[in-house]
Amino acid sequence: MTTDEQLRLDRRLLLLPPTLKDGSVTQDVLRRAGVETAICSDVRGLMAEVHRGAAAVLLPEEAIATASRELAAMLSQQAPWSDLPILVLTRPGADSAEASLAVSALGNVTLLERPVRLATLQSTVRTALRARERQYQIRRQLAELRDADQRKDEFLATLGHELRNPLSPLLTSVELLKLGASSDPNVARAIAVMQRQAGHLVRLVDDLLEVSRITRGLIEVQHEPVELSEIVAAAVETSRPIIEASEHHLNVKMTDEPLFVRGDSVRLTQVFANLLNNAAKYTDPGGTIEVAVRRMRRTAVITVHDNGIGIDRQNLSSVFDMFTQVSRSDRRTQGGLGIGLTLVRSLVALHGGSVTASSEGPGYGSTFEVRLPLEVAQAPSRSATNGHKRFAGRRVLVVDDNQDAIETLQTLLESLGATVAVAGNGREALVQFERFGPDAVLLDIGMPGMDGYEVARRIRALPAGSATPLIAVTGWGQQDDIRRCFEAGFDHHLVKPLDLDKLWEIIVGATPTVN
Numbered sequence: 001m002t003t004d005e006q007l008r009l010d011r012r013l014l015l016l017p018p019t020l021k022d023g024s025v026t027q028d029v030l031r032r033a034g035v036e037t038a039i040c041s042d043v044r045g046l047m048a049e050v051h052r053g054a055a056a057v058l059l060p061e062e063a064i065a066t067a068s069r070e071l072a073a074m075l076s077q078q079a080p081w082s083d084l085p086i087l088v089l090t091r092p093g094a095d096s097a098e099a100s101l102a103v104s105a106l107g108n109v110t111l112l113e114r115p116v117r118l119a120t121l122q123s124t125v126r127t128a129l130r131a132r133e134r135q136y137q138i139r140r141q142l143a144e145l146r147d148a149d150q151r152k153d154e155f156l157a158t159l160g161h162e163l164r165n166p167l168s169p170l171l172t173s174v175e176l177l178k179l180g181a182s183s184d185p186n187v188a189r190a191i192a193v194m195q196r197q198a199g200h201l202v203r204l205v206d207d208l209l210e211v212s213r214i215t216r217g218l219i220e221v222q223h224e225p226v227e228l229s230e231i232v233a234a235a236v237e238t239s240r241p242i243i244e245a246s247e248h249h250l251n252v253k254m255t256d257e258p259l260f261v262r263g264d265s266v267r268l269t270q271v272f273a274n275l276l277n278n279a280a281k282y283t284d285p286g287g288t289i290e291v292a293v294r295r296m297r298r299t300a301v302i303t304v305h306d307n308g309i310g311i312d313r314q315n316l317s318s319v320f321d322m323f324t325q326v327s328r329s330d331r332r333t334q335g336g337l338g339i340g341l342t343l344v345r346s347l348v349a350l351h352g353g354s355v356t357a358s359s360e361g362p363g364y365g366s367t368f369e370v371r372l373p374l375e376v377a378q379a380p381s382r383s384a385t386n387g388h389k390r391f392a393g394r395r396v397l398v399v400d401d402n403q404d405a406i407e408t409l410q411t412l413l414e415s416l417g418a419t420v421a422v423a424g425n426g427r428e429a430l431v432q433f434e435r436f437g438p439d440a441v442l443l444d445i446g447m448p449g450m451d452g453y454e455v456a457r458r459i460r461a462l463p464a465g466s467a468t469p470l471i472a473v474t475g476w477g478q479q480d481d482i483r484r485c486f487e488a489g490f491d492h493h494l495v496k497p498l499d500l501d502k503l504w505e506i507i508v509g510a511t512p513t514v515n
């Protein structure tokens with residue numbers, strides 16, 4: 001439909017006359033007043049026409065009696081800018097039940113008592129159409145705002161990319177200058193300044209790119225089980241330089257049990273590093289920062305508290321908005337764009353969680369509370385992980401022809417920190433072995449085609465496969481099976497269901513720890 005056609009529809013007054021004759025008389029009267037009308041035969045037809053576009057509706061109170069609920073439901077679904085004027089023709093005399101129902105249920109209602117004087121009808125309709133015209137103006141402005149917002153997002157993305165391009169040769173050149181090791185202390189100092197400032201620019205540009213990616217829905221997060229104490233530890237590591245530079249005291253309180261959430265460890269680390277950076281930045285030197293993780297039923301609650309400058313009540317909710325800084329003149333906000341908390345909120349939301357800020361007011365510190373849904377289905381119980389039996393940094397290849405077995409084992413090992421690759425048959429296992437370079441292989445024996453014994457023999461024949469621990473995972477624990485396993489080149493034999501402690505002994509306990 002062209003814009004002109006839509007405009008015509010939007011200008012119509014929809015009539016639902018008591019009789020057809022009434023309809024054509026009213027239509028004539030209004031046409032003379034320059035009002036375009038469309039006659040509807042029943043409430044259903046009227047609602048369909050409203051959907052196509054209408055400036056106002058004129059209907060008798062009897063129609064409301066029969067269809068007030070449908071009309072109210074339709075009106076409740078209007079766009080935020082829309083408040084469709086409803087003109088109701090009432091019977092003469094005392095207020096009827098239908099009329100008062102219309103007023104309370106349908107919102108923007110004008111009652112016209114019959115018989116209506118022509119001039120009254122014409123002027124009431126004109127007033128309604130003018131009111132509607134104002135609403136259309138707001139609709140246009142909203143659309144313009146949306147366009148502008150979209151252009152701003154695109155501009156930020158372009159700006160970010162364009163700024164980043166010259167930055168990387170700049171940084172490389174600074175590195176080159178450093179290699180030249182000038183004996184002049186002024187030159188050395190200038191190079192250090194250039195490096196620091198260029199690094200700062202890179203961080204600003206990265207934030208800008210990140211936020212524009214988020215607002216345009218381009219960000220992708222991994223969804224795998226991650227353990228919160230590792231996330232918090234990584235965030236603390238990231239923020240340590242700024243915390244130490246300000247000589248803040250940092251307390252971290254974790255839960256005794258490991259808490260798993262489903263998400264992206266890099267992104268979640270970014271969330272808490274941002275909160276820690278802010279806590280450090282907006283607290284005078286020598287302050288105290290506390291991170292506490294606790295469990296509330298199926299939710300992990302992580303708070304980052306500081307005893308810094310605090311936030312006044314009216315700014316508490318807006319600090320999460322893009323480019324918001326409570327006090328731009330404060331030197332502490334300099335060097336930032338007011339993007340950090342926007343990123344925090346968006347990233348937490350991508351993980352199905354929420355974040356809130358609280359503060360007793362300026363001078364009384366701030367607390368940011370992040371809530372994340374716990375991974376209920378796959379989180380291993382405490383006894384299963386033995387509290388600390390973790391596989392962090394280990395690369396494990398899991399081979400099984402049973403997809404469910406693969407998936408559960410993969411989830412379990414990943415939730416304990418391992419990096420896992422999988423293969424559903426012998427041939428795939430050999431390809432994955434070469435490609436992935438595992439620290440250990442868990443091999444099912446009874447597979448169609450190439451069985452586990454054969455896979456083990458072939459891995460052992462590979463240059464990289466001579467020393468990798470091969471663990472047979474079988475349903476049988478007969479002496480004979482075990483002997484055959486060792487002959488084929490396996491180092492270990494475990495029966496299903498897997499004993500995690502034994503597996504840990506083999507993969508982690510026996511080898512030097514990586515971290």
Ligand code: ADP
Nearest residue numbers: 278279282319325326336337338339340341366
């Ligand atoms: P930036 O730090 O770059 O200004 P953020 O989005 O991280 O941007 O924070 C927005 C604003 O929220 C900050 O400018 C600051 O005014 C306020 N703010 C954030 N964290 C704290 C905090 N821990 N204590 C006091 N104010 C804070």
